[in-house]
Amino acid sequence: MSFLQGGEDSQYKGTSNSTSAQNDKVLITIAAIKNELTGINDAVIKDIQTSDELVTIIYFSSLIEKLTLHRTVIFPLLDQKEDLLKSAYVPEKVNLPSVLSSIAEGNTVIYFHSKDLFAIVNTYSPPTSTISNSDTESTVSGPRDSFTQSLQTNLSLIKRRIHNTGLKNRDFRIGTETNTKISVIYIEKIVEENNLTKVINKIDAINYRHFEDISILAQLMEDHQFSPFPQYHITERPDLITSSLIDGRVVIMMDNSNGAMICPSSFLGFFMSPEDYYNRWTTATLLRCIRFFGFFLTIMLTPFYISALSHHPEMLPYEVLKSIYESRSRVPFPPVIEVLFMELVIEVLREAGSRMPTKIGQTIGIVGGIVIGTAAVEAGLVSNILIVLVAISALLSFLRPSFKMSNASRFVRYIFILSAGFFGLYGQMIAFAWLIFHLVNLTSLGTPFMSPVIPRKWTDLLDSIVLAPSSFLKHKKGVASAESKKVLPKDGKE
Known part of the structure; x- marks a missing residue:
């Protein structure tokens, strides 16, 4: 709890500018606070008559639990006011904006009329959500708790x-x-x-x-x-x-x-x-490899379909090429338009499913995908092989534990699709070279984004795509290049 002194007779310690102090005194009044809080329905300004003086408390009811308010403010004012005042102090500078800011932060402002004191008590206790499992980073083993909004x-x-x-x-x-x-x-x-x-x-x-x-x-x-x-x-x-x-x-x-x-x-x-880290290192290494190579596969799969059919059909075996052309015999669009159409349909289904209620969204995502995919093939808009490739590509985009990185792979995939549509496999390689160049030049807080691969840190490579057994990880320095500092005694000698 902190106490602020205001009013016409207030004394400001540590303030050399008397004119500024006098202006602050005039501003900090109950009338000025009431004027600033006009139009705020949850602002409470209540007068309480104690045994020897009148006290005014000001707070936002939406930010303070009633039990907390009574325990920390009301009861001490009525029974133990002297104990409440023992922790008071006078800051060097106080003004109306600081008092209003304290109220907006969920504190309770107390004004003692006889002592001409403004006291600010920390009573911030808004309703918060309970600790539960994470919906976006769920795991099979390990701790089940996740952060809340408090x-x-x-x-x-x-x-x-x-x-x-x-x-x-x-x-x-x-x-x-x-x-x-x-x-x-x-x-x-x-x-x-x-x-x-x-x-x-x-x-x-x-x-x-x-x-x-x-x-x-x-x-x-x-x-x-x-x-x-x-x-x-x-x-x-x-x-x-x-x-x-x-x-x-x-x-x-x-x-x-x-x-x-x-x-x-x-x-x-x-x-x-x-x-x-909760699984065996062999299982963890396998899953990391699937996630990592799945990232590059999801951005390369459908563009390769475009390159092979539009520019380099000789890359595919005759039987595979024949099967693809048979499935595309009724498709009137070039492969790049066909792929873009299906990718956008998947994006629409994904976005619609995430915006709907949970049970309806799951139904729309599954049934909508099956119905639209089947109807598109029967209508001759897309080939059945492309349906399989787009579905695999969509699943691969969700392998990453981070949803934001999954969104990044979805965006990059369109760059590869357009590059393959214009220049075939050469366009894909140009896009891939751009991707590697871009990742190598990225930094996070000045640290190379591709660390510990570029620049190479041998100790950290044991916890990268390949996860070594836990006994080998004790020498890892980490991306932050952190190392324990020796703490010297107060005299500075070892």
């Missing part, structure tokens, strides 16, 4: 796993209109200082009006904002955040957002699931 709850989920006083968190306010609270979390002895400095500098440089989700902050902090690839990994799983902190990275969490951002991130990190 920043304090999310911090507690991390501190339940890391019992270390070196775990630090620094709070900031972003958004010129929303004044959203974020927390920068790191482990003091492990974090790379350069990364921490870069994160804080990027946050200080942000000038944006509103933040509804941490994804907006991630886009504003990216080194390459025109890239289709996400450069920061956002997760809802506390176990993944814990391992990232121990790996020396910086984590950013936002109030009212159930995601946490990992800084820096790598391309290979988007293909790794927390469940990999």
Whole structure:
């Protein structure tokens, strides 16, 4: 709890400019606060008569639970007011905007009329969702909890796993209109200082009006904002955040957002699931290879169909080519138009299914795909072989644990489709060269996006596409190039 002093007879400690102090005194009045809160239906301004004076409390009812308000404000005012005042202090500067900001943050402002004191009590207790499984990052084994939209709850989920006083968190306010609270979390002895400095500098440089989700902050902090690839990994799983902190990275969490951002991130990190470390290393390696090579297969499969039929039919065996041409005998469109038509149909079904209620969306996705696919083949709009390829390509795009990386692969696939339609296999190779060049030149918080492959880190290659047994991972330094720092005694001598 903090106390602010205002009114005409207030004394401001540590303020040299008396004119500015006098202006603040005039502004901080109950009438001024009431005027600013006009039109806010959940703003409560209530007078309470204690045993010796009149007290006014001001708060937003939508941000404060009634039981919390009575326990922390009402009862102490009526029975233990002197104990309440013992923790009071007078800040160097106070003004009306700071008081209004405290009310908007869910605090309760108390005005003691006889003492001419403004007190601010932390009573923020909005309704929050319960801790449950993650819908976007579900696993078979391992912890079942996931982050909620409460920043304090999310911090507690991390501190339940890391019992270390070196775990630090620094709070900031972003958004010129929303004044959203974020927390920068790191482990003091492990974090790379350069990364921490870069994160804080990027946050200080942000000038944006509103933040509804941490994804907006991630886009504003990216080194390459025109890239289709996400450069920061956002997760809802506390176990993944814990391992990232121990790996020396910086984590950013936002109030009212159930995601946490990992800084820096790598391309290979988007293909790794927390469940990999709970399985045998052989199984985890197999699944990682399927996810990684599935990424390149999903962007190459349908473009190769276009290249083979439009420009390089000699690449296919005669029997396969004959079967494809027989299935396309009634299709009036060239392969590139045929592929684009089916890809867009899949996108429409996927988007419609995600926007509908869960039970209806699943039905639309399955039945709609079967009905439209069968009808399109019977009508001669597409070939049945293309239906199979598009379905496989759509399934491969969902192999990645990160949904944002899946969206990136869907976008890149259209670049490969157009390249194959114009130039065939040569266009595909040009698009592939562009993709590799683009990935190599990407950075995440200044760290190479393709680390630990480029630049190569032999210790980290044991936890990349191939996962080595756990006993081999103790020497891993991580993408953040973190290494434990030796702590010297206070006298500076070893």
